[in-house]
Amino acid sequence: MIARLRYLDEQLKRQLLTVVGVLVLFGVTVSAVGGLFLRSGQEPDLAARTAAVAFLDRLTDGPQDAAYDLLCTTTQADLSRTRFLEWSRGLGIEDYWIGAVRPIEAASRPELATVGVRITTTTGVAQVIMLEVAVNRGSWRVCAGPFAR
Template sequence: MTHPYQVPPPPKRHTLRTVLIVTGVVAVLCCGGAGIGGFFLFKGVKGATDPAQQAAESFVSDLEAGDADAAYDLLCSGTRGQYARDAFGQGIAKQPKIRSHEVDGVNVSNVNGRTSATVNMALTLDSGFTDQHVFRLVKEDGAWKVCGQPY
């Protein structure tokens, strides 16, 4: 015998669909947050390294132009103490002329309150030879200056 009343089936649950929607929303939020965080991290690093890179490039550009006086002004006080302006100019004149340069990397560090940087450059000389040179810079009176063996 059949019952005149049939029990309606239980309503369909959309658990899988709900889980997939929640997972998708979480994934979009995480990826968006990571992208935004990465952008601000990149801007922060770029803001820290750009001034040091620009100082090193100004120094090398002055050497390329044959302007030893302008390059001398970009030396730190310790290095200027090792080279008189005239001696620096004479030393630069004896070096192979730099035809072009390319920055290969910049590293800025702060150790015990002393901010320093290294800028790695490929210097193409007039002979065609490419010299890999590391410029060491320190921050003096708020400006980046080239220190150590300048060139």
């Protein structure tokens, strides 16, 4: 009788461990798939916002020269460092607020977004500007904005 109880006890332990193992595997699978789904939907927004913040922080707090290094290659080719610095110093950004970040869904440029920014200048003038941010040279960079006009 005792031997039979031990056998049932071991059989119950195996079944319980199997059920727990299946539940853990199911939970990990659901979490991984859900995490990938959420990450793929949020990553471009966050990366574009982060690139815009880095760019604007350098324009606001300096060094403004470093903001030029955060521009896309094509933008740097079209805009000299000197002209960019003249524009940024003339604008005189005191503060900014990031608004909408909109990824642009295009087969030719899947890693492209626009970032709406409200800036306040040192003279107290507030204006809204749009920055185009894209992956260039392996990282998100500012490719278009009011400096390119």
